[in-house]
Amino acid sequence: MTSTQTTDFDAIVVGAGFGGIYQLHTLRDKLGLRVRGFEKGAGIGGTWYWNRYPGAMSDTESPFYRYSFDDELLQEWDWARKYIDQPDILRYLETVVDRYDLRKDFRLNTEVTSIVFDEATNTWTVGTSAGESFTARYVVTALGLLAATNIPDIPGIDSFEGRLVHTAEWPDDLSIEGKRVGVIGTGSTGTQFIVAAAKQVSHLTVFQRSAQYSVPSGNGPVGPGEVDGYKSRFPEIWEQVRNSGVAFGFEESTVAATDVDEAERERVFQAAWDRGNGFYFMFGTFNDIAINPESNEAAAAFIRRKIAETVKDPETARLLTPTQPYAKRPLCNQGYYDVYNQDNVKLVSIKENPIVEITPRGVKTADGVEHELDVLVLATGFDAVDGNYRRIDIRGRGGVSVDEHWADAPTSFLGIMTAGFPNMFMILGPNGPFTNLVPSIEAQVEFITTLVTEAERRGGLIEVSQQVEDEWTETCTTIANYTLFPKTDSWIFGANIPGKKHAVMFYLGGLGAYRGLLSEIQAKDFEGFSIGQPIPA
Numbered sequence: 001m002t003s004t005q006t007t008d009f010d011a012i013v014v015g016a017g018f019g020g021i022y023q024l025h026t027l028r029d030k031l032g033l034r035v036r037g038f039e040k041g042a043g044i045g046g047t048w049y050w051n052r053y054p055g056a057m058s059d060t061e062s063p064f065y066r067y068s069f070d071d072e073l074l075q076e077w078d079w080a081r082k083y084i085d086q087p088d089i090l091r092y093l094e095t096v097v098d099r100y101d102l103r104k105d106f107r108l109n110t111e112v113t114s115i116v117f118d119e120a121t122n123t124w125t126v127g128t129s130a131g132e133s134f135t136a137r138y139v140v141t142a143l144g145l146l147a148a149t150n151i152p153d154i155p156g157i158d159s160f161e162g163r164l165v166h167t168a169e170w171p172d173d174l175s176i177e178g179k180r181v182g183v184i185g186t187g188s189t190g191t192q193f194i195v196a197a198a199k200q201v202s203h204l205t206v207f208q209r210s211a212q213y214s215v216p217s218g219n220g221p222v223g224p225g226e227v228d229g230y231k232s233r234f235p236e237i238w239e240q241v242r243n244s245g246v247a248f249g250f251e252e253s254t255v256a257a258t259d260v261d262e263a264e265r266e267r268v269f270q271a272a273w274d275r276g277n278g279f280y281f282m283f284g285t286f287n288d289i290a291i292n293p294e295s296n297e298a299a300a301a302f303i304r305r306k307i308a309e310t311v312k313d314p315e316t317a318r319l320l321t322p323t324q325p326y327a328k329r330p331l332c333n334q335g336y337y338d339v340y341n342q343d344n345v346k347l348v349s350i351k352e353n354p355i356v357e358i359t360p361r362g363v364k365t366a367d368g369v370e371h372e373l374d375v376l377v378l379a380t381g382f383d384a385v386d387g388n389y390r391r392i393d394i395r396g397r398g399g400v401s402v403d404e405h406w407a408d409a410p411t412s413f414l415g416i417m418t419a420g421f422p423n424m425f426m427i428l429g430p431n432g433p434f435t436n437l438v439p440s441i442e443a444q445v446e447f448i449t450t451l452v453t454e455a456e457r458r459g460g461l462i463e464v465s466q467q468v469e470d471e472w473t474e475t476c477t478t479i480a481n482y483t484l485f486p487k488t489d490s491w492i493f494g495a496n497i498p499g500k501k502h503a504v505m506f507y508l509g510g511l512g513a514y515r516g517l518l519s520e521i522q523a524k525d526f527e528g529f530s531i532g533q534p535i536p537a
Contacts, residue, residue, distance in 0.1 A: 007123050007135040007136050007137055008036075008134045008135045008136065009033075009034045009035060009036045009134060009135070009136040010027075010033035010034045010035065010136060010137055010138065011027050011033050011034070011035045011036075011136055011137065011138040011139070011140065011452070012035070012036050012037075012038065012124070012126050012134060012136040012138070012139050012140070013027070013035060013036070013037040013038070013139075013140045013142060014037075014038050014112050014115070014126070014139070014140070014141050014142060014143060015037075015038075015039060015046060015141065015142035015143050015144060015427075016037055016039035016041070016044040016045065016046060016049075016097075016106050016108070016142075017044075017045060017046015017047055017048070017049075017093075017142060017144055018046060018067075018093070018437070018438055018441050019046070019142035019144075019427035019428060019441045019444070019445060020037055020039070020046065020140075020142035020427070021044065021093060021096060021097060021102060022067065022069070022441065022442065022445045023140050023142055023427060023445045023448065023449075024037045024102055024105060024106070025100050025102060026445055026446065026449040027138075027140075027449060027452065028102075028105060029100065030449060031449065031452060031453060031456070033138075033452075035105055036105055036106075036107060036134065036136075037102075037105055037106040037107065038106075038107050038110045038111075038112050038126070038128065039106055039107065039108050039109075039110060040109075040110065040111040040112070041108065041109070042108055042109050043090075043094075043108060044093060044094060044097050044103070044106060044108070045089075045090045045093045045094070046093075046142075046144050047144055048086055048089045048090045048093060049090060050168045050169065051086060051167060051168050051170070051189070052086060052170040052172075053167040053168075053170045053189065053192075053193050053196075053377070053379075054176065054193060054196040054197055054200065055192035055193045055194075055195055055196030055197070056085070056086035056167075056189075056192060056193075057083050057084060057085045057086060057089075057192065057219075058083055058084050058089060059083065059188065059217065059277070059278060059279075059331070059332050060083075060248055060249075060279075060436045060438075061082055061083060061248070061249055061277065062079040062081065062082060062083060062084050062222075063079075063230040063237065063249060064237075064241060064247070064248060064249035064436060064438075064439075065083075065084055065089070065436070065438055066092065066438065067096065067438065067442065068234075068238045068241075068439065068442060069442060070096075070099075071234070073095075073096070073099065074231065074234050075231055075234075077092065077095075078227055079222065079227060080221060080222060081219060081220065081221055081222060082217070082218060082219045082220055082221075082222065082276070083217060083219050110128050110129075110130070111128060111129040112126055112127070112128055112392055113127050113128060113129050113392060113393060114126070114127035114392065114393040114394070114395075115127075115139055115141075115392060115393070115394045115395070115424070116393070116394075116395045117395060117396045117397060117421065117422065117424070119397060119398075122137070122422070122423070122460075122461055123135050123136065123137055124136050124137070124138070124139045124423065124424065126139065127393075137423060138423045138424075138425070138452055138455075139423065139424045139425070140424075140425045140426075140427065140448060141389070141424070141425070141426050141427065141429070142427040142428075143388035143389060143392075143426075144388065144428070150380045150381050151166060151378065151380065152184065152378065152380050154355055154357065154358050155356070155357040155358070156357040156358040156359055157358045159358060159359060159360050160358050160359070160360060160362075160373075160376055161360040161361065162361075162362075162373055162374045162375055162376060163374070163375045163376070164375075164376050164378070165375070165376075165377055165378065166377075166378045166380070167189045167190075167193060167377060167378065167379045168189075174375070176197055176200050176201050176375055177200050177201070178200075178201065178202050179201055179202060179374040179375050180201070180202055180203045180205075180362075180372060180373050180374045180375070181197055181201045181203070181204050181205070181373065181374065181375045181376075181377060182204075182205040182206075182207060182362065182363055182371060182373040182375070182376045182377065183197065183204065183205070183206055183207065183376075183377040183378075183379050184207040184209075184350075184355075184363075184376070184377070184378055184379060184380055185207075185209070185378065185379030185380045185381060186206065186208045186209070186210065186211075186212050186379070187212070187331075187379065187381055188329065188331055189379045189381065190206075190379030191212060191214055191331055191333045191336050192333060193377060193379055194206055194333075194336065194339055194345075195333050195334065195335055195336055195339055197377075198339045198342055198344070198345050201344065202344060203344045203345075203346070204344060204345045204346070205346050205348060205363070205371050205373065206345065206346070206347050206348065207348050207350050207355060207363065208319065208320075208347060208348065208349055208350065208351075209350055209351060210322070210324075210351070211319065211320050211321055211322040211323070211349075212322060212328075212331055213300065213303045213322050213326045213328070213330070213331065214278070214303075214331040214332060214333050214336045214337070215272070215273055215276070215277070215278055215281045215303065215330070215331070215332050216273060216274075216276045216332060216333070216334055216335075217276045217277060217278075217332040217333055217334045218274075218275055218276020218277060218332075218334070219276065219334045220334075237249065238439075241436070241439050241511075242439060242443070242511060242512065242515055243511075243512040243515070244510065244511060244512055245283060245435070245510030245511065245512065245513075246279050246283050246434075246435050246436060246510065246511070247435040247436040247439040247440065247511040248277070248279045248280065248283075248435075248436050249436075250277075250279075250280050250283075250284045251284070252283045252284060252287065253283065253284055253285055253286050253287045254287055255286055255287060256286055256287055256288040256292070256295065257285070257286035257288055257289060257292070257294075257295035257298050257299070258288065258292060258294055258295055260286075265286075265298050265302075266302070268285050268286065269281075269285060269298075269299065269302040272284060272285045273302075273306065276332060276334075277332050278329075278330030278331050278332035279330050279436075281299070281330060281332070282299070282326070282330045285299070286299075289326065290327065290483050290484055290485065291482060291483050291484060293325070293484065296325050296326050296327065296484055297325075299326050300322070300325065300326040303322075303326065304321050304322070306337070307320050307321050307337055308321070310337040310338055310341075311337050311340050311341065312341050313340070313341075316340050316347050319347055319349045319352070320337060320340065320347065324487070324488045325484045325487050325488055326484075327483070327484040327485045327487055327488045328485070328488050348365060348371070350365070353365045353366050353367050354366045358376070361373070362376070363376065389402050389406075389410070389429075390402065390403050390406075394421070394424075396418075396420040396421035396422070396424070397420045397421070397422070398420070400420055402418070402421070405418065405419070405420055405421075406418075406430075409430075409473075409504075409505075410429075410430035410431075410505060411430055411431065411469050411470075411472075411473045412426060412429045412430045412431050412432070412469060412472065413464040413468050413469045413472045413528060413529075414431075414432070414444075414447075414472060414507075414514075414517070414518070414521075414528075415428060415429045415430060415431050415432020415433065415444065415507065416429060416432070416444055416447065416448060417429075417462070417463065417464045417529070418430075418464070418469060419463070419464050419465055419466040419468070419469045420463075420466075421463070422461040422462065422463040423455070423461050423462055423463070425448045425451070425452075427441055427444050427445060427448070428440070428441065428444070430505050431472060431473060431476045431504065431505060431506060431507050432444065432506065432507060433506070433507050433509075433510070433511050433514045434506035434507065434508050435510070435511045436511075439511055440511055440514070443511065443514065443515050443518065447518045447522075450522065451526065451529065451531070454526060454531050455531055455532065458531050458532035459532050460531065460532030460533065461530075461531075461532070462529055462530070462531050463529070463530050464528060464529055464530070465530070468528045473504070475507070475509075476504050476506065476507050476508070477504045479507065479508045479509050480504045480506070480508050483508055485508065486504070
């Protein structure tokens with residue numbers, strides 16, 4: 001025991017998505033701690049519980065969007081398509097929870113509203129919206145990168161007499177079949193919804209802020225023997241994933257686009273277009289698309305030509321054609337640009353023709369047109385990374401809130417801990433890896449479990465200094481500035497939230513390098529972490 005102080009639990013885990021599920025399992029079943037998980041939703045699944053909009057799916061290919069820690073489950077679980085749809089991901093997570101009997105230790109319908117550190121007892125008190133409070137020695141926040149919904153401040157938004165929904169809060173009773181539907185937003189969620197909705201609605205109006213580079217997903221049924229082939233190779237597959245950059249299950253290119261001629265570039269891009277997957281197109285074709293402006297422009301120009309070839313109406317094609325570098329989170333959808341050839345789909349560029357107000361009947365744009373709608377869908381994304389933290393009253397040493405600590409920008413050490421908040425760990429906290437998230441989650445959960453094991457052995461608190469946090473922030477900033485990603489307006493840097501400071505919020509060095517750092521830190525007696533000793537002033 002690290003303290004003689006009696007607590008309700010040894011550890012509290014907040015959130016029941018991929019991160020919270022695995023963390024509760026490791027702390028309870030591997031370390032034998034008394035653990036309670038709290039989840040705001042009525043079911044487990046995190047992102048995959050909340051995001052039930054038509055078209056919701058992972059854009060990581062099926063074999064690689066799952067836990068790797070359970071060898072037997074890897075052999076038992078099948079999949080039928082190249083990508084996993086939301087209902088199947090949720091079913092998978094529910095199976096994992098039941099397999100390890102974790103449900104009894106999750107409290108659902110429980111929204112955590114405060115997490116406060118008591119320096120006199122070195123314990124945390126976690127408060128809920130129901131007015132309850134629980135104490136623990138450790139807290140792990142598994143709040144999700146993309147969970148705090150972003151509702152745009154548009155005049156008249158409360159006056160709409162149809163159904164107004166955010167994609168992350170899709171109601172069970174809403175069908176869009178045969179209806180006049182509008183959607184604001186064309187990011188990953190928006191483009192998925194648009195492709196699915198265009199097949200169902202009587203009319204779809206797409207309100208686009210930023211034109212997107214989208215490549216085909218290549219989605220479709222798996223071929224004969226494909227699933228068994230993956231199952232026979234899972235040990236080597238996970239070895240490759242863990243030591244790769246983006247952890248999407250493909251070998252990343254080692255060839256620069258500038259080192260081959262134009263014909264070879266065209267051949268490689270076309271092969272990637274035919275294969276499908278956004279991350280593959282950016283990182284599997286050439287190794288310099290994200291860092292070299294000339295190579296990036298070659299990839300962007302290829303996609304722009306595909307838009308021009310696909311979209312029949314020249315004005316619609318123009319509006320759909322991005323002008324920024326190809327340097328946002330890569331998107332993929334099957335048939336995204338083809339949708340705009342349908343008679344029942346209309347594109348409105350709200351950069352050129354802004355939304356003036358939402359009326360009882362629909363959306364009014366600057367050209368005076370009132371777009372009449374039955375359903376208005378907000379695919380306006382999330383206050384990513386730190387948004388959920390700022391919606392909870394989290395207070396560490398000296399009563400300092402996480403809001404105050406992150407006044408300039410959300411920061412951390414390794415995306416796992418932040419200075420002044422002892423024994424509080426984050427899964428996918430700010431400046432964690434920018435990858436296929438499940439392998440990153442596994443790496444962080446396992447490292448947090450190792451840290452807690454060490455704290456139990458030594459007694460006392462685990463914390464990090466401001467200096468260590470500042471150094472990690474500088475590392476992440478340096479790597480980000482080496483890429484082209486900061487040159488676009490993207491949620492990766494907070495650009496989708498009005499008034500939010502532009503900040504680096506990810507470690508872009510890749511999962512293999514990140515895991516190497518964790519191993520190195522552990523080998524050096526957890527360098528950067530103070531365990532069982534007062535933090536240096």
